[in-house]
Amino acid sequence: MNIEISQIANLPSKFGHFKVKAFKEGAKEHLVIYKDNLDEVPIVRVHSECLTGDAIGSLKCDCGEQLEYALNLANKTNGMVIYLRQEGRNIGLLNKINAYALQDDGLNTVEANHQLGFRTDERTYEMVTYILHHFGIKKIKLLTNNPDKISSISDIEIVQRVPIIMKSNTHNEDYLNIKKDELGHLL
Known part of the structure; x- marks a missing residue:
């Protein structure tokens, strides 16, 4: 990996x-x-970018609420949030909005990604291991519901999975059910 690292x-x-x-x-x-x-x-939260949820407060997902929860928890527990630039499960903002339009027409989040020619989830997590090694971290408590994050982090001992459950609303209830039923999220 050719990684450029900023100052602190x-x-x-x-x-x-x-x-x-x-x-x-x-x-x-x-x-x-x-x-x-x-x-x-x-406690470490690996958070994938979600401009609509994180910055605009979209009710179609629980991303913004999860980010706020994670930042508050990191502050209270001397933890960390790794913010990965993997918008829309790593399909990019333009394709994410196209997926939203397909969802408006009745497809779910997984079906919309497939309709656009993408896998269910295009994200990768090698960068997480790189970052944790950079900080000299060998063990973490991982703040996640996503089993792919758990299985994708290598060379780091996950001593505990800490759930991050947000209340659903009428706009994201189906989305959260898909995450649970089709993506295997631990909700």
Whole structure:
């Protein structure tokens, strides 16, 4: 891997005071948000970018709520959030919006990705292992419901899976059911 790594900067936020570091992998720039005094076995959230949920507050998913929960928890527990630039399960923003349009026409999130010629989930997690090694982290408590994240993180001991359950709403209830029933998420 040819990775470019930024300097460390302070990031005061509404969630707490963090340190940040960016990792550039090709055209993708990932962000690590963490407490300066990381726990020996920190809680780590691996969060894939979701512009509509994270920045705009979309009700079609639970991504923005999960990110806010993770940042609050990282602040309280001296943890870390790894923000991966993998928009729309790594199909990109344009294709994600096209998938949204197909969902408006009755397809579910998995069917929409397939209709557009993508696999159910195009994300990868090699960068997570790279980042954790960079920080000298050998053991983590992984904040996730996604079994693919658990099985994809190598050379790092996951001592505990910490669930991250958000309340559903009328706009994301079917989406969450698909995540549970078709993607095997631990909801």
